[in-house]
Amino acid sequence: MFLSAIAAIMLITGCEKENLPNTKKCRFVAAENIELKKQLEECDKKVKEQKELLYQQSQKGFEEFYNTACERMVEEYEQLVKENKELKAQLEQPGKESDTNSLQPGPQ
Secondary structure (H helix, E strand, C coil), X not given: CXXXXXXXXXXXXXXXXXXXXXXXXXXXXXXXXXXXXXXXXXHHHHHHHHHHHHHHHHHHHHHHHHHHHHHHHHHHHHHHHHHHHXXXXXXXXXXXXXXXXXXXXXXX
C-alpha cells in the first residue's frame, strides 16, 4: 500500500511537472496573442487615419483644381463678353462696313 501511495504521488507530481511547461507555454502564447492583437488594432487605427488624411488631401486638391479652372473660365467668359460688346458696337456704327471683313474669323 505504501508503494502504491508513492507511485500515485510520483504520477501526480510527474503529470504536474509535465503539464507545467505546457501551461506556461499556453500563457506565453496567450499573452503574445493579446499583444499582437493590440498592435494590429493600432495599425488598423493608423491606416484609417491615413486613409482619412489622403481623402482630405485629395478633396483639397480637387477643390483647388476646380476653383482654378472655374476662375480661368470666368475670366475667359468675361473677356469674350467684352469682345462681343466691342464687335457689336463696331457693327452698329455706320460707315464701318469696310471693317466687317476684318471681323470675320480667320485661321488661328
